[in-house]
Amino acid sequence: MGEMRRWLAARGRLRFCLTIAAVIALTGACGALLLVPNSVLPKPGAVSADSVVGQARAAVGDPRLDPVRRTMEPFGELAAERVSTGDGAQSLVVGHPGQRRDMEVLAGELPGAVAAVSQVWGRDWAGSAVVVLTANISEFAGLVHAGADLPTEIAAASVADPFVPGTRPTGQRVVFGPDASARVGPDGLRTLLRHELTHVAARAGTVDGAPLWMLEGFADYVAQHGQGHRFAEIAPTLTARLRAGEPPRDLPADREFGGAGAAFAYEQAWSVNQFIAERFGQTALVDLYHRIAAGRLDAAGTDRILRETLGSGRAEFVDGWRGWLAHQVG
Known part of the structure; x- marks a missing residue:
């Protein structure tokens, strides 16, 4: 703490x-x-x-x-x-x-x-x-x-x-x-x-129980949008982990948004939403929020919505995000 x-x-x-x-x-x-x-x-x-x-x-x-x-x-x-x-x-x-x-x-x-x-x-x-x-x-x-x-x-x-x-x-x-x-x-x-x-x-x-990587990450994306802050300023913990060769393995789970690891979870969630906006466009990001936030989802449901909205399944989406992260730090 x-x-x-x-x-x-x-x-x-x-x-x-x-x-x-x-x-x-x-x-x-x-x-x-x-x-x-x-x-x-x-x-x-x-x-x-x-x-x-x-x-x-x-x-x-x-x-x-x-x-x-x-x-x-x-x-x-x-x-x-x-x-x-x-x-x-x-x-x-x-x-x-x-x-x-x-x-x-x-x-x-x-x-x-x-x-x-x-x-x-x-x-x-x-x-x-x-x-x-x-x-x-x-x-x-x-x-x-x-x-x-x-x-x-x-x-x-x-x-x-x-x-x-x-x-x-x-x-x-x-x-x-x-x-x-x-x-x-x-x-x-x-x-x-x-x-x-x-x-x-x-x-x-927004339905209670929808994935927090979408809910919290989207709120942080909007909060930071247009303010001119650098990646390292917004996500210092994530930046340090990336520079140490320890990128995230998957989207942050809801349980990670509490306790000692909360800062890292919030930063990952913001970066996921920032990645979506840059790679697929802000309109696609908002559309994805509407779809993801509308209910509680299992892995299969998330995969289906990502395919329908962004054209890639969950595994491919996570790989794309991880690749994007690798280019955010020098």
């Missing part, structure tokens, strides 16, 4: 985060509070508009704010701001008054982040989100429906209410951990925001 923390800090991104794909049991915000020990929670008070301050008072009446307020208000006064994210869509940034600086950073990043996601994914999503900055781990755990044993490495998460696959999800929000800004800086916040917004955009077409 110490090795992973050092890698995450050096990389300045903390990509090891909860995602929609990993949060299978989604419940309401109030229910999530029950998962946190009562000893760490203040007594909840009545929800009132007077507890919310912000540059845009209209945010107080935004119905998307209500479930967030029920979790956050016991921890202190809230600040909320509406942000225009294009085509008439309005996003919402929520935090506490002491987090104004980070709120302003995220509010400034939101329009560009939404545009970046839409540029890759398309406009078939809301084009907006509720983005929340938390002040403590209990608040964070409540908003992402997690227990008190939430790993401290987690910097951000995206969650949604339960929904029927194929319908428009509700209750979606991106939640940042209490010290995310200090740990990753402005550039890291930008990348995390784009990563999580990709999960928000793709949620309607």
